[in-house]
Amino acid sequence: MKVLCFGVxxxxxxGSEIILNKEAVITVADLKxxxxxxxxxxxxxxNYMVAVNQAYANDHATISSSDEIAIIPPVSGG
Amino acid sequence: xADNNKNIDIQILPGALSIDDCYKFVLNxxxxxxxxxxxxxxxxxxxxxVTHLFFEAYVEMAIKEMKKIASAAIEQFNLEKISIHxxxxxxxxxxxxxxxxxxxxxxxxxxxxxxxxxxxxxKDVPIWKKEFLKDGSYWVNSRP
Numbered sequence: 001m002k003v004l005c006f007g008v009x010x011x012x013x014x015g016s017e018i019i020l021n022k023e024a025v026i027t028v029a030d031l032k033x034x035x036x037x038x039x040x041x042x043x044x045x046x047n048y049m050v051a052v053n054q055a056y057a058n059d060h061a062t063i064s065s066s067d068e069i070a071i072i073p074p075v076s077g078g
Numbered sequence: 079x080a081d082n083n084k085n086i087d088i089q090i091l092p093g094a095l096s097i098d099d100c101y102k103f104v105l106n107x108x109x110x111x112x113x114x115x116x117x118x119x120x121x122x123x124x125x126x127x128v129t130h131l132f133f134e135a136y137v138e139m140a141i142k143e144m145k146k147i148a149s150a151a152i153e154q155f156n157l158e159k160i161s162i163h164x165x166x167x168x169x170x171x172x173x174x175x176x177x178x179x180x181x182x183x184x185x186x187x188x189x190x191x192x193x194x195x196x197x198x199x200x201k202d203v204p205i206w207k208k209e210f211l212k213d214g215s216y217w218v219n220s221r222p
Contacts (some may be wrong), residue, residue: 006136007206008220045220051204053135054139070136070204076218077133077164077205078141078176078196 001063003031004070012041019033022065028052029059035071048073086148087161090135090205095174100161104181109158111185113192117176119169129210133166133175136204140164141202147195155191157182162195164205175207 001020005013020034028050036042049072050057056072063069087103097116104112120129148160161179169175178195182188207218 004136006134006204007208010134010218011217051139054136056140062169065105072136072204073206074215074219075200075202075204076207076220077135078200078205078207 001065001069003035004068007073007076008045009042009071009073012039020057025062025064027059028057028061028063031063031069032059045073085152085157086145087159087163088141088144088148089163090137090140090144090166091163092165092167095163095165095177097174097177097179100163100179101176103161104159104179106158106181107220108183109181109188110183112179112181113185113188115178115192115196116174117196119171119173119175120170123209127151127212128171129212130171131169131175132208132210132215133164134170134206135164135166135206137166140203140205145198147198147202149198150198151180151191151195155180155182155186155187155194158193160191160195162199164199164203166205 001022003018010016051070051072052063053068128217131185142161151160158181161176178192180188180191207216
């Protein structure tokens, strides 16, 4: 399962994407738990969002490896 | 919902933005008012001296979110046309980071829609700004 990273998330994981060793369908909440455990620095940014197929997803949304998944730290465009 | 695509111009560009391009897109004979918002890079932010900014975008999703904002602005404010351009990469002092142009029959709709569009862009669109100071850099809204 590939996860795209932007902004501060890119700095935290040290690259523009991470590959998770997960085949099963999981929820966004599961993904956040995994990320917070693997990269504890994410705990400083509790308000980051996850996008699934280029749309914001809530914690109950399910994801699988065929989805485009991205970590969306607090945005700051404009 | 009507097909608004011909009235919406959304671009994310790595080079200098053109006020004229946005203005020309929204200009049309049905409208008596055009409002332009231009976001530029300022030297001082909260007492710290900025040397330049760097913008990163999740381009595909950012374009979708900007289209949503443009469609909502047209629907809610009865706009005729809207153009939103956002810059990516390194942007220097006084350079333009974002332009929003709106046109409507009468001025009020164009002014209000423009404010709605920039406020919503700042809240929802997946674009990130890194501020470079004399002594370091950080992602805005992600400073621990």
